[in-house]
Amino acid sequence: MPPDLAVPAPTAGTAAIPAHWRPALGWLALGWVALIGLFAADWAAMLDQWWNSSTYNHILLIPPILGWLVWLRWPELLKLAPQAWWPALVLVGAALLVWVAGAFAGFNLLRQAGAVALLPALALLLLGPRVGAGLAFPLGYSLFLVPFGDELVPPLQMITAEITIALVQLSGIPARIEGVFIDTPVGLFIVAEACSGVKFLIAMVALGVLVCNVCFRSWKRRAGFMALCIAAPILANGVRAWGTIYAAQYVGVEKAAGIDHIIYGWVFFAVVIAAVLGLSWKHFDRAIDDPMIDAKAIAAHPLLTRLAARPAAPLLVLAGALVLAVAGQGWARAAEALAAPLPARIDLPLVPGWTRVDYAPRVWWEPRAAGADHRLLGRYRDGRGRTVDVFYALYASQTDGKEAGAYGEGALRPDSGWVWHSAGGSVAGAKTDWLRAGTDVNRLAHTYYRTGDLLAGSNVRLKLANIADRLLLRPRPTMLLIVSAEQTGDQDAAAALASFHQSTGDPGEWMDRIAQLR
Numbered sequence: 001m002p003p004d005l006a007v008p009a010p011t012a013g014t015a016a017i018p019a020h021w022r023p024a025l026g027w028l029a030l031g032w033v034a035l036i037g038l039f040a041a042d043w044a045a046m047l048d049q050w051w052n053s054s055t056y057n058h059i060l061l062i063p064p065i066l067g068w069l070v071w072l073r074w075p076e077l078l079k080l081a082p083q084a085w086w087p088a089l090v091l092v093g094a095a096l097l098v099w100v101a102g103a104f105a106g107f108n109l110l111r112q113a114g115a116v117a118l119l120p121a122l123a124l125l126l127l128g129p130r131v132g133a134g135l136a137f138p139l140g141y142s143l144f145l146v147p148f149g150d151e152l153v154p155p156l157q158m159i160t161a162e163i164t165i166a167l168v169q170l171s172g173i174p175a176r177i178e179g180v181f182i183d184t185p186v187g188l189f190i191v192a193e194a195c196s197g198v199k200f201l202i203a204m205v206a207l208g209v210l211v212c213n214v215c216f217r218s219w220k221r222r223a224g225f226m227a228l229c230i231a232a233p234i235l236a237n238g239v240r241a242w243g244t245i246y247a248a249q250y251v252g253v254e255k256a257a258g259i260d261h262i263i264y265g266w267v268f269f270a271v272v273i274a275a276v277l278g279l280s281w282k283h284f285d286r287a288i289d290d291p292m293i294d295a296k297a298i299a300a301h302p303l304l305t306r307l308a309a310r311p312a313a314p315l316l317v318l319a320g321a322l323v324l325a326v327a328g329q330g331w332a333r334a335a336e337a338l339a340a341p342l343p344a345r346i347d348l349p350l351v352p353g354w355t356r357v358d359y360a361p362r363v364w365w366e367p368r369a370a371g372a373d374h375r376l377l378g379r380y381r382d383g384r385g386r387t388v389d390v391f392y393a394l395y396a397s398q399t400d401g402k403e404a405g406a407y408g409e410g411a412l413r414p415d416s417g418w419v420w421h422s423a424g425g426s427v428a429g430a431k432t433d434w435l436r437a438g439t440d441v442n443r444l445a446h447t448y449y450r451t452g453d454l455l456a457g458s459n460v461r462l463k464l465a466n467i468a469d470r471l472l473l474r475p476r477p478t479m480l481l482i483v484s485a486e487q488t489g490d491q492d493a494a495a496a497l498a499s500f501h502q503s504t505g506d507p508g509e510w511m512d513r514i515a516q517l518r
Contacts, residue, residue, distance in 0.1 A: 020082075021078065023314065024084075024126055024127055024314065025082075027084075027126050027314040027315075028123060028126045028127065030318070031122045031125075031126060031318050031322070032119055032122065034322055034325075035118050035122060035322075035325060038322075039115040039118070039325075042108075042112050042115040043115060045108060045112065046112050046115075046116075046146070046147060049147040050147065054199055055147070055149060055198060055199040055202070056147040056149075056199075057199075058202075058203040058206060059144065059145060059147060059206075062141075062144050062206070065141070066142055069137065069141065069213075069292075070135065070138050072292045073134055073138070073292045073293050076291050076292070076294065076295040077131060077134050077135070077293070077295070079295035079299075080131050080134060080295050080298065080299065081130075082127040082128055083127070083128040083311045084125065084126050084128065084311060084312045084314040084317045084318075085124065085125060085126075085127075085128040085129055085307070085311065085312065085317075086310060086311075086317050086320075087310055088121060088122075088124040088125035088132075088317075089125060089317060089324070091121040091124060092122060092125060093324055094117075094121070095117035095118045095121045096114060096118070096325060096328040099113075099114025099115055099118070099328060099332075100114070100328050100331060100332055101114075102114055103335070103336070103400075103470075104332065104335050104467045104469075104470030104471065105398065105403075105463040105470070106398045106399050106400055106401075106402065106406065106466070107403070107463050109146070109147075109148055112147065113146045113148075116143060116145045116146050117143065118325070120142055120143075122318075123135065123139055124139070125321060126314055126317065126318065128308055129304050129307040129308050130298050130304050130308055133293075133301070133304055134293045134295065134298055137213050137292075141209065144209075148202065149198050149199075149201070150198070150407055152201065152202075153193050153196045154196075154420065156198050157180045157192075157193065157195070158180065158422075160191050160195060160196060160197060160234070161177060161179070161180045162177075162238075163235065163237075163239075163241075163242070164182060164191065164241040164242045165177040165182055167238065167239065168182065168184065168246070173245070173246065173249055178421065179423075180192070180419075180420065180421060180422065181421060181436065184248070184249065185249065186248050186249055188439050189241075189245055189248075190419060191241060195241060196237075197233055197234060197236075197237030200233040200236075200268075201233045203269065204229045204230070204232065204233045204269075204273070205226075205229060207229065207273065208225060208226050208228075208229030208230075209226070211229075211280075212226060213292075214286070214292075215284040215285075215286055216283075216284060217285050217290075221285060224283075228276055228280065232272055232275065232276050233269075233272055236272045236275075332470075334473060335473060336397070336399050338397055338469075338470070338475040339397045339475060340397065340475040341475075342373055342374065342394060342396050345374075346374050346376065346515065347376070347514075348376050348378045348390060348392065348514070349510075349514060351380055351500070351504055353382055353503050354381065354382050354388070354500065354503055355380065356379070356380060357379050357381045358379065359377060359378055359379040361379075361486065363417065363437040363438065365416070365418060365435075365437070366391070366413065367391045367393075367409075367411050367412075367480075367482050368408060368409050368410065369391075369404065369409060369410075370401065370402075370409065371395065371401050372393035372402070372480070373394055373396050374392075374393065375391075375392070375393050376390070376392040377389070377390070377391050380500065382503075385490070385491075386485070386491050386495075386496040386499065387485065387486070387491070388483060388500040389483075389484045389485065389486075390482070390483055391411075391480075391482040391484070392480070392482075393479070393480040394479055394514070394515050395480075397475070398466045398478050404449060404478050405449060405459030405462050405463065409480075410480070410482065411433060411435065411445040417437050417438075418437050418443070419435065419436055419437075420434075420435060421433075421434040421436040421442065422434045424444050424446070425494060427457075427497075427501075429448060429455045429456060429507060429508070430447060430448050430457040431446070431447040431457030431458065432444065432445070432457070433447070442486070442487040442493070443485070443487065444485055444487060444493035444494060444497060445482055445484040446483045446484070446497060446501075447481070447482050448479075448481040448483075448508075449461070449462040449480060450479040450480075450481065450507075450512070451469070451476055451477065452469070452476050453508075455506075455507060455508035462478070477515055477517070479511045479512075479515060481511050483497055483500060483501070483507075484497075485497050485500075
């Protein structure tokens with residue numbers, strides 16, 4: 001055993017922290033408190049989501065789970081000697097770059113991921129590679145503190161709808177599907193965002209990763225269990241949706257919905273968990289008294305021994321990490337202060353062959369661009385009576401609360417009475433969506449994002465372009481254009497939009513002209 005690891009083995013049930021661990025844990029506690037304080041806004045936003053969003057309520061269990069995981073490893077960890085390790089400053093810098101990228105793009109998921117990743121990076125910095133190896137799983141599992149999963153909602157809606165319609169038809173109920181709408185003899189059912197099952201999927205993934213580590217040793221069994229943890233909540237959610245529709249055929253829509261509200265929650269999730277664990281427990285291959293880590297093997301590992309040959313003074317590396325954190329925040333603040341010059345007034349331009357008319361939709365539709373500096377909403381009509389609605393938003397910068405592509409921004413405004421129906425056809429440079437209000441009002445929307453030379457319907461591409469501008473401290477405006485048309489008996493929405501695009505020309509150049517950049 002290397003000399004720096006020749007420490008007294010702890011006695012069973014030791015409650016006191018050994019002397020060789022106390023300084024390292026003190027420095028780590030100090031560093032974590034400092035980092036949480038520096039990034040308090042991000043931690044407050046995450047806590048708000050954990051507490052107030054049912055999708056992320058399960059994250060409230062992650063901190064005690066992390067403590068339990070460390071406790072399982074504690075007897076073996078005490079056989080190792082923590083040491084400050086300066087190469088981990090690279091990981092601290094990488095976590096800060098993730099946070100800075102999120103701050104630059106106004107992308108909270110990246111900001112929060114960076115803020116969380118700083119904690120395990122600092123643990124590795126102050127405890128060293130050997131202790132870091134012993135804590136590898138808890139440190140990695142801490143990333144489940146980041147609330148993620150909203151981006152999975154649209155595909156999960158479609159998957160749930162396809163499973164549901166297959167089961168409905170298999171059970172002999174005549175039905176047809178349009179996107180996420182399922183029409184049956186007793187009524188029209190919608191696989192809404194709340195019915196996508198995303199909350200159960202991400203919670204099940206978190207549980208599955210935990211069980212894989214605690215209950216399995218074989219990687220093949222771990223892979224099989226994770227596949228079951230992903231498939232089971234998706235399939236079960238489809239079965240639940242089918243059950244609601246099936247029951248509605250006999251007891252009515254209101255009673256079926258009431259039954260669904262009773263079973264659809266954590267009770268439903270508990271049943272799925274019980275089923276998955278019941279199918280899997282016989283295959284658990286880790287004995288209950290197996291140590292979670294082997295300190296002797298960690299101490300003798302040649303790579304870890306080479307890495308541990310780069311110790312450092314704890315105060316110096318902690319100071320270096322905090323300097324990096326303050327510098328990253330300063331860089332972000334400098335970028336947030338950037339604002340592109342904008343005209344005092346903008347207007348929707350004339351379009352050849354089209355005339356501006358009063359905006360009078362059958363069901364009121366107004367996209368959301370909460371942080372925009374300018375917004376326009378208007379309607380055009382051509383000589384054939386076809387109408388197209390145009391929404392345009394202009395931003396001097398993209399910062400927190402002013403993101404063109406943030407959740408709830410754009411064509412589908414939450415709680416507006418409109419719901420997402422399905423993806424529209426392929427249109428170059430645009431994201432296309434069919435939206436529906438009620439049972440018979442359909443609208444096709446083409447969404448474009450613009451900054452610099454970028455024209456895209458992808459929020460990810462917009463974020464990357466915004467990040468590049470911030471990295472170079474380059475102020476450029478961001479634009480959002482949504483061109484939309486209602487589907488009626490007298491108008492084909494796709495044809496109306498195609499004709500309008502032909503009249504306006506290149507959408508990017510048209511957006512630039514509205515912003516008076518050309």
